[in-house]
Amino acid sequence: MTFRFVSRKVLGSLATLLFVVCFNFFLFRVVESDPVSALFRGRNISQQQRQQLQHDFGLDKSKPEQFVRYLNQTAHLNFGFSFETRQPVTSEISARIGRTITLVGISTLLSTTIGIWLGIIAAWRRNTPTDYVVTSTTMAFYAMPDFWLGLLLLAAFAESFRWFPTGGIVNVGSGATGLSHLVDEAKHLFLPGLTLTLAYLGEYTLIMRSSLLDTMGEDYLTLARAKGLRDATVRRRHAVPNALLPIVTLAAVNFGFVLSGAIAVESIYSWPGLGLATYNAIRAPDLPMLQGLFLLFSAAVIVANLAVDLLYAYLDPRVRTA
Amino acid sequence: MTAEVATPRVVGRRRIVWIRRRRALSRVWRMYRASKPGMIGLVVLLVFVVLAFAAPALASSSGLHAISTVQNPTWASPSKFGPLGTDNLGRTIGAQFLWGSRISLFVGLAATLLTMLIGSVVGIAAGFFGGRIEGVLMRITEWFLVIPFLPLAIVLASVLSRSLFNIILVIAITSWPFTARLIRAQVLSVKERGYVDRSRALGASRWHLTTRHIVPNVAPLILANTTLTVPIAILTETTLSFLGLGDPSRASWGKMLNEAFDAGAIGQHAWWYYVPPGLGIMLVVLAFTLCGQALEEILNPRLSERA
Amino acid sequence: MTQPLLDVRNLSVSYRTKSGPVTAVRDIDLQVNPGETVGLAGESGCGKSTMANAILRLLPPGTRVEGEIFFDGEDVLTMKPGRLRAVRWAEMAVVFQGALHTLNPVQRIGRQIGEAIELHENTSQSETRKRVGALLEQVGLPAGRANDYPHQLSGGQRQRVMIAMALACSPRLLIADEPTTALDVMVQAQVLDLLEELQRDLGLAMIFITHDLSVLTSVCERLAVMYAGRIVEEGPSATVFSRPAHPYTRALIRAFPTIGDTASRMAPSGLAGDPPDPADLPSGCSFHPRCPVMHEECPHLDVELWPAGPDSRAACIEVRPT
Numbered sequence: 001m002t003f004r005f006v007s008r009k010v011l012g013s014l015a016t017l018l019f020v021v022c023f024n025f026f027l028f029r030v031v032e033s034d035p036v037s038a039l040f041r042g043r044n045i046s047q048q049q050r051q052q053l054q055h056d057f058g059l060d061k062s063k064p065e066q067f068v069r070y071l072n073q074t075a076h077l078n079f080g081f082s083f084e085t086r087q088p089v090t091s092e093i094s095a096r097i098g099r100t101i102t103l104v105g106i107s108t109l110l111s112t113t114i115g116i117w118l119g120i121i122a123a124w125r126r127n128t129p130t131d132y133v134v135t136s137t138t139m140a141f142y143a144m145p146d147f148w149l150g151l152l153l154l155a156a157f158a159e160s161f162r163w164f165p166t167g168g169i170v171n172v173g174s175g176a177t178g179l180s181h182l183v184d185e186a187k188h189l190f191l192p193g194l195t196l197t198l199a200y201l202g203e204y205t206l207i208m209r210s211s212l213l214d215t216m217g218e219d220y221l222t223l224a225r226a227k228g229l230r231d232a233t234v235r236r237r238h239a240v241p242n243a244l245l246p247i248v249t250l251a252a253v254n255f256g257f258v259l260s261g262a263i264a265v266e267s268i269y270s271w272p273g274l275g276l277a278t279y280n281a282i283r284a285p286d287l288p289m290l291q292g293l294f295l296l297f298s299a300a301v302i303v304a305n306l307a308v309d310l311l312y313a314y315l316d317p318r319v320r321t322a
Numbered sequence: 323m324t325a326e327v328a329t330p331r332v333v334g335r336r337r338i339v340w341i342r343r344r345r346a347l348s349r350v351w352r353m354y355r356a357s358k359p360g361m362i363g364l365v366v367l368l369v370f371v372v373l374a375f376a377a378p379a380l381a382s383s384s385g386l387h388a389i390s391t392v393q394n395p396t397w398a399s400p401s402k403f404g405p406l407g408t409d410n411l412g413r414t415i416g417a418q419f420l421w422g423s424r425i426s427l428f429v430g431l432a433a434t435l436l437t438m439l440i441g442s443v444v445g446i447a448a449g450f451f452g453g454r455i456e457g458v459l460m461r462i463t464e465w466f467l468v469i470p471f472l473p474l475a476i477v478l479a480s481v482l483s484r485s486l487f488n489i490i491l492v493i494a495i496t497s498w499p500f501t502a503r504l505i506r507a508q509v510l511s512v513k514e515r516g517y518v519d520r521s522r523a524l525g526a527s528r529w530h531l532t533t534r535h536i537v538p539n540v541a542p543l544i545l546a547n548t549t550l551t552v553p554i555a556i557l558t559e560t561t562l563s564f565l566g567l568g569d570p571s572r573a574s575w576g577k578m579l580n581e582a583f584d585a586g587a588i589g590q591h592a593w594w595y596y597v598p599p600g601l602g603i604m605l606v607v608l609a610f611t612l613c614g615q616a617l618e619e620i621l622n623p624r625l626s627e628r629a
Numbered sequence: 630m631t632q633p634l635l636d637v638r639n640l641s642v643s644y645r646t647k648s649g650p651v652t653a654v655r656d657i658d659l660q661v662n663p664g665e666t667v668g669l670a671g672e673s674g675c676g677k678s679t680m681a682n683a684i685l686r687l688l689p690p691g692t693r694v695e696g697e698i699f700f701d702g703e704d705v706l707t708m709k710p711g712r713l714r715a716v717r718w719a720e721m722a723v724v725f726q727g728a729l730h731t732l733n734p735v736q737r738i739g740r741q742i743g744e745a746i747e748l749h750e751n752t753s754q755s756e757t758r759k760r761v762g763a764l765l766e767q768v769g770l771p772a773g774r775a776n777d778y779p780h781q782l783s784g785g786q787r788q789r790v791m792i793a794m795a796l797a798c799s800p801r802l803l804i805a806d807e808p809t810t811a812l813d814v815m816v817q818a819q820v821l822d823l824l825e826e827l828q829r830d831l832g833l834a835m836i837f838i839t840h841d842l843s844v845l846t847s848v849c850e851r852l853a854v855m856y857a858g859r860i861v862e863e864g865p866s867a868t869v870f871s872r873p874a875h876p877y878t879r880a881l882i883r884a885f886p887t888i889g890d891t892a893s894r895m896a897p898s899g900l901a902g903d904p905p906d907p908a909d910l911p912s913g914c915s916f917h918p919r920c921p922v923m924h925e926e927c928p929h930l931d932v933e934l935w936p937a938g939p940d941s942r943a944a945c946i947e948v949r950p951t
């Protein structure tokens with residue numbers, strides 16, 4: 001991969017990030033001319049509190065001045081203080097980010113691998129009962145709102161059968177350490193992880209299936225068969241690597257969706273990550289938290305896109321050397 | 323427009339175009355009818371549309387308000403009360419479900435229309451004008467594509483006031499880039515075909531080219547994409563309402579789920595509260611997806627080649 | 630009299646399509662002797678590639694194939710899968726039409742060539758690499774090109790790679806399906822020369838498929854002309870070219886006055902109209918709607934290949950024995 005290619009991609013991502021940063025400012029200060037009263041809609045705050053808040057936000061300055069101040073603060077990763085906890089947004093976020101990465105990371109890994117695997121099976125056995133069962137089941141999961149799937153799993157496995165805890169990250173007051181602490185945490189992770197995995201499995205399956213079906217009409221597969229390769233080898237060595245390319249792109253788009261899914265699913269299972277923090281910030285409402293979370297989620301998706309672009313170039317030589 | 327002075331020849335030409343369109347439409351319908359999943363989706367959709375329209379006749383809206391239902395038992399299961407039981411306030415689930423379907427379908431459709439409008443205008447403009455306009459439009463589209471959908475919707479919904487219209491707006495603002503990108507690609511491929519060059523060589527204006535050649539050729543794709551965007555819009559509405567960002571004054575399926583969760587329906591084992599709205603969403607989303615896929619297979623030449 | 634290397638008898642092929650079966654090849658007989666080059670010509674869509682794919686049983690599943698294809702006395706159509714895979718490439722290899730789509734875009738060409746050698750001859754990695762280098766040099770490419778991806782090569786180079794690949798396991802029969810069609814004139818001539826030279830040096834039997842008759846006369850000993858899925862004329866190429874018996878052959882010859890004519894990708898200019906749709910063939914002699922010398926009975930005539938000279942045959946009323 002050439003240096004030029006990588007640096008072009010990195011610069012593009014930085015430009016996107018800058019756009020998001022500006023957009024964030026626009027959203028919170030320009031769309032709503034008076035964020036303070038918008039935030040406290042329906043609640044009473046004293047005139048003095050109001051002025052204090054406006055000063056805290058720098059709302060008593062002109063828009064350009066506010067913008068410069070905002071850029072400066074954002075560059076220093078300073079997103080202000082949470083209304084709820086009075087802690088810096090940055091520290092609130094960094095205390096929770098690991099849990100969301102765990103949840104989202106494990107679910108993404110599982111949903112892509114299982115989804116790809118199911119898609120291959122469905123495409124290879126196209127129009128057989130196996131194909132119908134796989135596609136209709138994954139379609140059903142795809143059509144469910146992810147949090148509703150979470151509610152159903154919660155109701156079934158945590159409330160009725162009591163196989164898994166209903167929420168949180170560890171049993172309160174168990175005080176367990178070491179291995180049993182890990183097991184406890186894994187048990188708490190199981191249902192939210194399963195929810196996200198099942199909810200996003202469907203798309204990977206369907207895309208992989210249709211991508212592989214497209215690939216199966218390609219001439220280079222006829223050539224591979226003409227060489228005397230077994231059908232299974234043709235599929236593994238020639239069809240699947242090419243069919244995977246669209247999946248890689250999908251993974252970046254989906255990463256944003258999985259993050260979104262995590263918001264609702266974390267709140268159902270009280271998994272104390274960024275999703276639950278978002279949920280609480282909406283309820284409060286806690287504007288600085290929302291702003292910081294929005295920037296973080298956007299940055300995460302931008303980074304994921306960059307990673308996928310580079311991965312794609314690694315997988316597809318046509319892009320790399322173009 | 324010169325409609326008043328239209329010569330018979332022009333009228334004749336219009337009629338020919340119209341007849342041709344109608345023939346194409348009936349051909350599409352014939353092919354659509356042959357698709358079993360497509361027909362299943364259509365039937366399910368029709369059932370829900372009929373239910374939504376008939377909601378006032380089937381269930382009085384008084385069942386939606388706690389004050390007028392104080393006589394009803396709370397947390398009554400379907401076997402004890404009404405077709406679908408009651409919630410923590412004694413409101414009937416049946417009425418909420420029926421009335422909720424109206425809001426969910428309405429928001430889904432309205433948001434999709436707005437999405438399509440923005441996306442098509444941007445996509446057609448970018449694909450057609452090319453050059454710098456295209457560069458700028460596509461750059462913006464790419465940027466919006468990267469911003470994660472739900473966090474953006476959440477932020478927008480938080481700064482805007484909570485109304486049905488704003489929910490529609492939020493969904494449209496977050497979903498148009500997907501449509502714009504798709505349509506632009508299609509416009510480019512239409513432009514590749516010879517007759518656009520030919521008409522341009524004959525001195526056709528941009529407006530003429532766009533309305534006579536580009537739009538008719540892109541329209542089928544827009545239609546298929548619309549059918550596939552509705553389910554996404556409905557799911558987004560549901561999620562936003564579940565997070566408490568919906569219109570507080572109107573019951574939608576998402577808001578039902580929100581209230582069910584907040585009221586502790588899970589702990590109460592009140593499955594009749596949280597199962598119906600989710601099932602409704604799932605069926606409507608599936609139905610739209612099946613219809614959309616069937617349409618896409620008919621209208622997208624690349625897909626229909628596949629035996 | 631030697632046994633022909635390839636003996637195709639009564640071959641008919643029907644594709645399965647959404648709108649019912651489409652018969653692309655009808656009742657074809659074709660013999661190829663060891664070391665002999667046979668040309669197969671005809672307009673695009675007349676069933677040439679279908680023939681080529683049928684011989685190696687590469688047609689898509691669901692395609693109906695009738696008749697017999699004896700390779701060295703053994704019927705390809707009734708071979709067991711294992712035997713068929715062993716025959717493919719080691720005995721019969723193909724240079725497919727359109728090398729850009731026939732090479733796997735995400736695999737280095739060295740690996741794609743080496744794959745066949747490893748499969749059929751169980752060679753070690755270093756041995757394979759040496760063989761691949763030698764093959765590339767044999768077709769006039771530097772051995773170092775093995776590390777390139779298909780998109781890094783020009784059209785002519787890709788076609789050379791295809792030829793190197795086809796020669797990899799020293800087959801006895803080479804099927805070249807329009808090996809020069811997508812190339813420009815200079816490169817066409819080079820690739821033709823290369824094929825001729827290799828065929829002579831290696832003593833290969835070859836079926837050379839093209840829609841450009843003039844290419845064939847210099848390369849082939851015998852010629853068969855196809856129209857709408859049937860062979861309408863065959864004989865020694867000198868005879869067919871200098872004294873064509875079938876009106877279609879005459880039109881084809883007029884269409885390509887010089888080797889590698891630039892217009893070669895167009896439909897034959899000496900001929901009005903389009904080739905018929907194989908799903909809806911004209912009655913009688915299927916050529917009659919376009920035939921400049923059509924007789925009154927042609928639309929109802931059951932044509933077959935009648936002797937048209939000492940060693941040639943044609944399917945036209947004008948040579949029907951009386």
Ligand SMILES: Nc1ncnc2c1ncn2[C@@H]1O[C@H](COP(=O)(O)OP(=O)(O)O)[C@@H](O)[C@H]1O
Nearest residue numbers: 644646651653672673674675676677678679907
């Ligand atoms: N996979 C297929 N399915 C259906 N019809 C096909 C398929 N491949 C080729 N055909 C049809 O069979 C006829 C012969 O095609 P082909 O053998 O590729 O012709 P040629 O190589 O002479 O150009 C054409 O009419 C073509 O449309």
Ligand code: SF4
Nearest residue numbers: 914917920927945946
């Ligand atoms: S049989 Fe008749 S129609 Fe056919 S090629 Fe001969 S003259 Fe022409």
Ligand SMILES: [Mg+2]
Nearest residue numbers: 677678726807
């Ligand atoms: Mg061909």
